[in-house]
Amino acid sequence: MANDNNNLALLSTEDQLENFENLALIHTQILLRTATRMCTNSSEADDIVQETLLRAWKYWHTFELGSNCRAWLFRIMINLIHRRRESLSNTAEHISVDEPNMANVLKFEPKLEMDEHGALVALNRLPTEYRDIIFLVLIEEFSYKEAAIMLNVPMGTVMSRLHRARQMMKKLLCPDNEDNEDNENIATA
Amino acid sequence: MNLLNCHQINELLSAYLENELDTTTTLTVANHLEKCLSCEKELKALTNVSNLVKTVIREADKTDLSLVARSNKINSLVKDEITSKIKATENLVLASSNDNSIKTSQNNIVKLNLRPKWSALSKKIFLSLAASVAIICLSLFTITYYATSTGPLLSGVARNHQFCSAIEISNIGWHKGYPKERLLQANNINLPKLDTLGVHFSDLHPCKVYKAPFLHMMYSKGDKQISLYYGSQEAVNKFQEKFKTITPNELYLHQESNLQIAAISTQKNNLWIVAGDLTKEEINAITSELAINSLSNTEESKLFH
Numbered sequence A: 001m002a003n004d005n006n007n008l009a010l011l012s013t014e015d016q017l018e019n020f021e022n023l024a025l026i027h028t029q030i031l032l033r034t035a036t037r038m039c040t041n042s043s044e045a046d047d048i049v050q051e052t053l054l055r056a057w058k059y060w061h062t063f064e065l066g067s068n069c070r071a072w073l074f075r076i077m078i079n080l081i082h083r084r085r086e087s088l089s090n091t092a093e094h095i096s097v098d099e100p101n102m103a104n105v106l107k108f109e110p111k112l113e114m115d116e117h118g119a120l121v122a123l124n125r126l127p128t129e130y131r132d133i134i135f136l137v138l139i140e141e142f143s144y145k146e147a148a149i150m151l152n153v154p155m156g157t158v159m160s161r162l163h164r165a166r167q168m169m170k171k172l173l174c175p176d177n178e179d180n181e182d183n184e185n186i187a188t189a
Numbered sequence B: 001m002n003l004l005n006c007h008q009i010n011e012l013l014s015a016y017l018e019n020e021l022d023t024t025t026t027l028t029v030a031n032h033l034e035k036c037l038s039c040e041k042e043l044k045a046l047t048n049v050s051n052l053v054k055t056v057i058r059e060a061d062k063t064d065l066s067l068v069a070r071s072n073k074i075n076s077l078v079k080d081e082i083t084s085k086i087k088a089t090e091n092l093v094l095a096s097s098n099d100n101s102i103k104t105s106q107n108n109i110v111k112l113n114l115r116p117k118w119s120a121l122s123k124k125i126f127l128s129l130a131a132s133v134a135i136i137c138l139s140l141f142t143i144t145y146y147a148t149s150t151g152p153l154l155s156g157v158a159r160n161h162q163f164c165s166a167i168e169i170s171n172i173g174w175h176k177g178y179p180k181e182r183l184l185q186a187n188n189i190n191l192p193k194l195d196t197l198g199v200h201f202s203d204l205h206p207c208k209v210y211k212a213p214f215l216h217m218m219y220s221k222g223d224k225q226i227s228l229y230y231g232s233q234e235a236v237n238k239f240q241e242k243f244k245t246i247t248p249n250e251l252y253l254h255q256e257s258n259l260q261i262a263a264i265s266t267q268k269n270n271l272w273i274v275a276g277d278l279t280k281e282e283i284n285a286i287t288s289e290l291a292i293n294s295l296s297n298t299e300e301s302k303l304f305h
């Protein structure tokens, strides 16, 4: 809807809802994609995104029309994910595996040549905060400033963390490289 | 700013790639890169890493077909919840005041009486919810399929898999779709029973450790996560090639980011790695339990020599 006023609080509830649907709910899939990468399982990710959107609605009157809604939503979501992680940090991590059905068994014979997935392996080995920065800056293409606000850290930290993440990835991706000898020692150390 | 050395330039390369440096610094870096081969090489390597990561994650995204269904479901739940919240507020206001006063009020900043459009919309949502139940039922197979076969990409459980390639396996599908019994049988091992040590089995899957095939068995003790990796002859050979100095049954301690301690012990024609946040005593107890359970230790000294 055309509106020069960037103050949502002055709009009627109905118009706020329309705005919310047009500006916020269009990002659900993108939020969910990142949440799925950052959470332990997909149902946790679903919960987080739903909570994010309900929270976003609660504070929707504070959202400035014309500013970046995706970044605003991510900020709420990252905050919720961090809180969730904190509350989980004292709980044992448990991987639940459902009994496989035969259809899956036949479909997924193990093939041990996993080298083409080296990048994902390497990503999995990165500490969480480095993975997060890769998702936010490299994949979602948020600016350092936006990422800094989301993660509640100084911009310098975003810059050095991303650089470190890249270097770690480089090291993990080319373990046979001659200038990566200390990485080889991992297995023998 | 012109006198930055290679190390300082190096630290700026990521920000340079993202265009996050101010103009002066960008020029400084660009000038340096023109003259310095090693920094240029580093920039290229970092660019390659970024491109690879982007490609691989976006490819993985494409395979996760559950996202659309899940986000549609979330959106209808959210809309429904918001609508009912507004309705509740509306009813509250209507109950506590006179109908006409609200409808005729000119100064009501937040117009709580919804115009028909949204009411109709909310009804539509309610009705479509019923329809979507049917659709969800129909697509249940698909959703279950993805939930069990793809799992979350790069999820938080990665911390338990410092050594192995488990999560990306779950992503391409067979980590969660392979019977445990068959894996144990194929590797000709019995699942180590460590319950007397208070260590309980939770899951297993095949994976790779430093490019060698292993069976990864996950255990827990209280809130500690313990991993046992079993490698048969093939893994032993690969390790032998690479790490010629491994001594059988010698304890290897290692500290690295999230991985606290790893111990390697060898048995006849196979290799066990014990990993987790463990004390030396716990590792000793587990490795000796493994030794007792294994058939023979007599030939183990031939390994890795």
Ligand SMILES: [Zn+2]
Binding pocket: B005, B006, B007, B009, B032, B036, B037, B038, B039, B040
């Ligand atoms: Zn240089």
Ligand SMILES: [Zn+2]
Binding pocket: B160, B161, B164, B165, B166, B205, B207, B216
């Ligand atoms: Zn594993």
